[in-house]
Structure formats: C-alpha cells, structure tokens
Amino acid sequence: MNLSYYIAKRYLISKKSHNIINIISGISVVGITIGTMALIVVLSVFNGFEGLVESLFNTFNPDLLITAKEGKTFHSSEFPESSIKNIPGVIYYTEVVEENALIKQNAKQHIIRIKGVSEDFRQMSRLDSMMVDGEFELRYEDKNYAVLGAGVAYFLGFNLSDFSDPLTIYVPRRTSGSGINFAKAFNEKLIYASGVFSVQQDFDIKYVIVPIDFARDLLEYDDEVTAIELGLDKDSDVGKIQTEIQKLLGDDFSIKNQFQQQELLYKIMRSEKWAIFLILSFILIIATFNVIGSLSMLILDKKKDIAVLHALGANKKLIKRIFLIEGLLISLFGAIFGLTTGALICWLQQEFGLISLGSGDGTFIINSYPVKMKVLDFVYVFITVFVIGFGAAWLPVKQISKKYLEQKLA
Numbered sequence: 001m002n003l004s005y006y007i008a009k010r011y012l013i014s015k016k017s018h019n020i021i022n023i024i025s026g027i028s029v030v031g032i033t034i035g036t037m038a039l040i041v042v043l044s045v046f047n048g049f050e051g052l053v054e055s056l057f058n059t060f061n062p063d064l065l066i067t068a069k070e071g072k073t074f075h076s077s078e079f080p081e082s083s084i085k086n087i088p089g090v091i092y093y094t095e096v097v098e099e100n101a102l103i104k105q106n107a108k109q110h111i112i113r114i115k116g117v118s119e120d121f122r123q124m125s126r127l128d129s130m131m132v133d134g135e136f137e138l139r140y141e142d143k144n145y146a147v148l149g150a151g152v153a154y155f156l157g158f159n160l161s162d163f164s165d166p167l168t169i170y171v172p173r174r175t176s177g178s179g180i181n182f183a184k185a186f187n188e189k190l191i192y193a194s195g196v197f198s199v200q201q202d203f204d205i206k207y208v209i210v211p212i213d214f215a216r217d218l219l220e221y222d223d224e225v226t227a228i229e230l231g232l233d234k235d236s237d238v239g240k241i242q243t244e245i246q247k248l249l250g251d252d253f254s255i256k257n258q259f260q261q262q263e264l265l266y267k268i269m270r271s272e273k274w275a276i277f278l279i280l281s282f283i284l285i286i287a288t289f290n291v292i293g294s295l296s297m298l299i300l301d302k303k304k305d306i307a308v309l310h311a312l313g314a315n316k317k318l319i320k321r322i323f324l325i326e327g328l329l330i331s332l333f334g335a336i337f338g339l340t341t342g343a344l345i346c347w348l349q350q351e352f353g354l355i356s357l358g359s360g361d362g363t364f365i366i367n368s369y370p371v372k373m374k375v376l377d378f379v380y381v382f383i384t385v386f387v388i389g390f391g392a393a394w395l396p397v398k399q400i401s402k403k404y405l406e407q408k409l410a
Contacts, residue, residue: 004318008325011298021301024294029334031287036338036385037345039280043377044346046273048370053269056200057262059126060207062094062229064242065256066249073097073224083248084230089241092124092231097215097224102170102186103152103208110155113206114169116215117229124231127197127209134160134195144214145194151205153196166190169208174220189218281384288331288392295327295396306400320397327393328386335385339378346371 012025068074076095085093097116102109117138122128127147128136137145146167148158156167170186191210198204216222230245232238238257246255259266299306306319348354353368 004321005325007322008329011302011322012326012329021294021297024290024297025330028288028290028294028330029337031290032284032331032334032385032389033337033341035280035284035287036335036381037342039277039284039381039384040339040342040373040377041345042276042280043273043381044342044371044373045369046269046276047372047374047377050266050269050273051372052366052370053200053265054258057265058258059130060199060203061258061261062092062124063232063238063258064230064245065261066228066230066245067226067254067256069252069254073221073226076223076225076228079225079228080248084228084245087241087244089233089236090230091233092120092229094118094120094124094229094231095212095225096121096227096229097212097219097221098226099171099215099219101208101218103156104168104170105156105158106165108156110152111206112152112169112208114171114208114210114215114218116210116212118212120231121209121229124229127199130197130199131195132198134193136197137194138209138211140194144191144211146191147209148193148196149204149207150196150198151201152208153193155205158193158196160193160196163192166192169210169218171218187218187220189214277380281388284385285388285392288388291327291330291389291392292396294330295323295393296399298326299323299396299400316400320400323397323400324390324393327397328389331385331389331392335382335389338385339382343373343378346373 095118101112101114103112170188242255349371356368
C-alpha cells in the first residue's frame with residue numbers, strides 16, 4: 001500500500017488530540033456532500049424542464065422546416081416534392097400556408113396566426129395528443145373545421161357545444177379594394193371548430209389550424225405555400241438529411257431543424273443551466289473553506305509526527321503528499337456521498353413526484369417537477385468537486401515549512 005495514502009487514511013479516521021479537528025473534518029464532508037447533492041439535483045431538474053419544453057415544442061414544430069429565403073411564398077408545383085419524399089428517412093411531407101388574420105365570434109375578436117396544413121400534418125405533429133377539448137378534425141364529410149389554440153379559445157370565450165355561431169376569419173384582400181369599405185378590403189370565411197389544443201403559450205394564444213384548401217381560398221392563393229414541413233423517422237440522421245435537402249434545393253431555401261427553429265430559447269435555457277452550475281460551484285468553494293481549516297489544524301496537531309517522519313528519512317515532498325491526500329479524501333468522501341444522495345433524491349422525484357407544481361388542480365401541464373439525470377452531469381460535478389478540493393487541500397499543505405521538519409522531538 002502506498003505509504004502516503006496509508007498514513008493519510010489513518011490520520012483521517014483516527015482520533016485527534018483535539019476533538020475540534022474531528023468535528024471540523026466532519027463538517028467539511030457534510031458541506032461538500034450538500035453542495036455536490038445540490039449541483040446534481042438542480043442540473044437534473046433543469047434537464048427535466050429542458051426535456052419537457054423540447055417535447056412540447058416538438059409536438060408542434062416539424063423535424064425540418066423549409067422556407068424561402070426571399071419572399072413569403074413559393075409555388076408547390078415548382079418544388080421537387082417527389083425527390084424529397086424519396087430521401088430515406090423522410091416519412092411525412094406537409095404543405096403549409098401561414099398568415100396573420102382576425103378571428104371573430106359574436107362580439108369578441110382576436111388577432112391570430114392562421115395555419116393551413118395538408119393531410120400529413122396530423123400524424124407528423126402528434127397534436128391530436130394535446131387536445132383539451134373536442135377532437136383534432138380538419139375535414140369531415142366534405143366540411144372544413146378549425147382547431148383552436150387554448151389561448152385563442154379563451155379570448156373568444158369559445159364554447160365547443162355552441163353550434164349557433166360559427167367562427168369568422170378575416171384577412172386583407174390581395175387585390176386592390178376600397179380602404180373605406182370594410183367588406184371590400186377584407187376576405188372573410190366562416191368555419192366551425194372541432195376542438196381546442198394546448199401545447200405552449202406562444203402557440204396557444206395565436207394559432208388556428210385549418211385545412212390548406214380553406215387557407216388558400218381565404219388568401220386568394222393557387223398552389224402557393226409559405227413552408228414545407230417534414231417529419232423524419234426517429235432513427236434517421238437529421239443532420240445528414242438536412243444537408244442532402246439543402247444540396248437539392250440550393251441557396252434559395254432555408255432548412256431548419258427543431259433546434260434551429262427555437263434556437264434562442266434553447267440557448268437561453270442552456271445558459272441558465274450553466275449559470276446556476278457556476279453559482280452553486282462558488283457556494284461549494286465556500287464550503288471547502290472548512291477543509292482548509294481542518295487541514296491547517298491537523299498540520300499543527302501533527303507537528304511532532306512530521307518531525308519523526310522527517311527524522312526517519314521522509315522528505316518534504318512525501319510529507320506534503322500525506323496531508324494533500326487527506327484533504328482529497330475529505331473531498332472524495334463528500335463527492336461520493338453527495339452524488340449518491342443527489343441521485344437518490346432525483347430517482348424518488350422521478351418515481352413518486354415528491355415535490356409537486358402548484359396545488360395539483362391541473363393549472364400546470366405536469367403535476368410535479370420533472371427530473372432527468374445525465375451521466376455527463378455526474379462526471380462534470382465530480383471533476384468540479386475534485387478540482388475545488390485539490391485547491392482547498394493544497395493551500396494549507398504548501399505552508400508546511402522547514403521548522404516543522406526540524407522540530408526537536410524532546
């Protein structure tokens with residue numbers, strides 16, 4: 001067994017001449033344990049919320065979104081639809097027409113984003129799993145229906161069971177008309193709603209989903225689309241398919257994956273996660289001050305032992321290594337206990353939802369704080385604790401001076 005490690009372990013677990021050193025060492029381990037546990041728990045909760053937000057956005061956003069770099073629309077008849085559909089991994093192809101509009105029912109009205117979609121949208125978006133009222137049905141028995149966001153339904157005071165008053169959607173005419181006569185300045189169409197969805201506030205308060213033929217008729221389009229949305233096989237290489245489509249379409253089109261469609265949001269979430277990581281790391285540094293105090297007092301307590309070891313032939317390097325290893329052992333025990341405790345708390349939260357969100361009255365999408373543990377987080381936290389522990393141990397150890405080595409034994 002390594003001599004320095006053996007002596008350091010004996011110093012750590014043996015009773016000191018001053019009991020306060022044992023107490024401070026115990027406090028050091030507890031402090032590092034709590035700091036490490038907090039890091040793991042907080043990072044795992046951030047992972048859980050990030051995964052939740054991604055799942056919500058991905059329910060509405062496609063795997064790949066194709067738009068024109070210049071202009072608002074492009075002609076679907078001039079688009080290489082068959083070539084894209086034949087790319088391995090592409091399983092859903094949805095034509096989309098989006099435009100701002102005004103929706104009105106009775107005396108209430110609201111500015112919306114009308115989204116006309118083709119047949120594949122339902123299977124691609126999985127929006128039918130996010131319905132809070134009614135069903136996701138855009139066409140039934142040759143009749144068109146709309147699906148409202150929950151926020152739109154709220155502002156309209158919408159009641160699905162009331163069939164007496166349909167929804168009226170207005171958009172400005174593309175052709176010239178009288179700016180004074182409202183009837184001539186706007187196109188309007190009536191439509192009934194089949195259901196209400198709730199995904200995320202940004203979508204819920206503005207989107208109304210309608211069949212693409214209804215949207216084109218309202219907007220006076222022929223075969224124009226504002227975007228093409230693609231759904232990919234879950235095992236496909238998104239980056240490879242994205243690159244292949246970009247080569248096929250050239251520089252006139254923009255192809256964005258799910259991360260790029262919400263790039264700012266994801267960057268903010270990750271920045272917040274690592275900002276919290278740094279803040280808790282600083283707290284951990286404060287907790288390791290106890291290690292500095294514990295080692296400093298232990299070195300003073302073992303002055304005679306240091307002199308004896310030096311007299312027996314131990315050099316200054318070996319003696320410093322003994323106390324450095326003891327400081328690292330304190331940090332190591334704290335890290336192991338903290339990682340284990342943090343993992344246990346996260347597991348309990350995953351399985352039993354110990355800490356709930358709100359009062360459980362359905363206000364939130366989920367009932368308890370989401371938690372997702374990642375192996376890399378455990379690795380980063382362990383490395384962080386080890387580095388901080390090494391610095392805390394090295395500070396008092398480097399102060400071991402020559403007078404300790406040459407102290408008289410009598």
